Amino acid sequence: MEYIGIDVGGTNLVAGLVDERGAILQKVSRPVDRSMSDRALCRELSLLAEEVRLAGGLSRQDVQAVGVGLPGLVNNKQGVVVTTANMPFRDTPLRELFQQEWDVPIYLGNDANCAALGEYWAGAARGCNPTVMVTLGTGIGGGMVVNGKLFTGCANSGMEVGHMVIHPGGHLCGCGYRGCWEQYGSATALIRMTRQAMEKAPDSRLWALCDGDPEKVQGRTPFQAAKEGDATASQVLEEYRQEVAIGLINLINVLQPKVICLGGGISHAEDELLLEPLRELVERGSFDKRMPTRLVRASLGNDAGVVGAALLCKAV
Numbered sequence: 001m002e003y004i005g006i007d008v009g010g011t012n013l014v015a016g017l018v019d020e021r022g023a024i025l026q027k028v029s030r031p032v033d034r035s036m037s038d039r040a041l042c043r044e045l046s047l048l049a050e051e052v053r054l055a056g057g058l059s060r061q062d063v064q065a066v067g068v069g070l071p072g073l074v075n076n077k078q079g080v081v082v083t084t085a086n087m088p089f090r091d092t093p094l095r096e097l098f099q100q101e102w103d104v105p106i107y108l109g110n111d112a113n114c115a116a117l118g119e120y121w122a123g124a125a126r127g128c129n130p131t132v133m134v135t136l137g138t139g140i141g142g143g144m145v146v147n148g149k150l151f152t153g154c155a156n157s158g159m160e161v162g163h164m165v166i167h168p169g170g171h172l173c174g175c176g177y178r179g180c181w182e183q184y185g186s187a188t189a190l191i192r193m194t195r196q197a198m199e200k201a202p203d204s205r206l207w208a209l210c211d212g213d214p215e216k217v218q219g220r221t222p223f224q225a226a227k228e229g230d231a232t233a234s235q236v237l238e239e240y241r242q243e244v245a246i247g248l249i250n251l252i253n254v255l256q257p258k259v260i261c262l263g264g265g266i267s268h269a270e271d272e273l274l275l276e277p278l279r280e281l282v283e284r285g286s287f288d289k290r291m292p293t294r295l296v297r298a299s300l301g302n303d304a305g306v307v308g309a310a311l312l313c314k315a316v
């Protein structure tokens with residue numbers, strides 16, 4: 001049994017042919033042109049699905065279902081993409097448009113939810129119940145799989161973990177409120193904290209790592225500087241880890257997942273600079289000191305979104 005999963009990202013559209021256990025058999029991708037209309041993009045998705053079907057040598061009847069993961073709010077019941085950040089989809093009847101070209105069941109999911117589902121089926125959270133996935137990127141994405149099904153609340157935005165408020169009256173968030181977790185725990189926040197710390201530390205190694213230009217600081221920059229023994233970077237990371245830990249502790253105390261999978265570029269940092277100190281902080285802050293929740297690094301990278309999208313049909 002084969003499924004097609006399509007991950008709609010800000011820079012690339014990726015389609016994968018996936019088997020029922022979550023293994024990717026074929027994968028194709030193309031850059032995304034965000035100036036296209038939503039209709040034209042739907043057509044692109046259909047062409048990409050066709051391309052990966054042909055790459056796998058399958059007939060259309062062999063494809064059990066198609067799933068699409070999108071960076072935004074989707075309504076799978078109605079088959080509509082409600083809104084997306086930085087993409088032209090808005091109240092787009094994606095299922096109807098896609099089914100004008102393909103006679104196959106099609107499922108829609110949020111990209112962070114798809115990533116959770118992918119890690120649950122084939123990655124670091126395989127078979128863990130419940131699984132929570134937290135992606136530290138431009139913002140903070142979240143997803144949860146319970147008994148093999150995605151938990152998305154009563155109206156599809158139930159795991160917007162990035163908008164947990166952790167600092168009342170704090171930094172203004174894109175959602176319009178103040179003090180949300182993603183303003184403190186995302187890669188964007190880490191970069192901001194690093195730049196601020198550099199300004200007060202002219203001798204920091206951080207300056208050399210970004211060629212003297214704070215604009216060039218990336219999420220990995222403070223990790224690299226800390227590894228080279230830079231005290232400013234180590235201080236920034238200590239503060240950053242505390243911010244990340246607060247959100248993780250809240251999630252654990254409310255949901256008690258079997259595993260929390262950390263994804264996003266930041267999660268590639270060395271264990272001793274990220275996961276190990278985070279585990280210590282989380283253990284100290286969690287209500288249940290037996291710590292039945294494991295904190296692990298996501299293992300599928302960008303493939304998680306493709307696998308999860310493909311297997312949405314089993315999870316919604």
Ligand SMILES: [Zn+2]
Binds near residue numbers: 162173175176177180
């Ligand atoms: Zn927010």
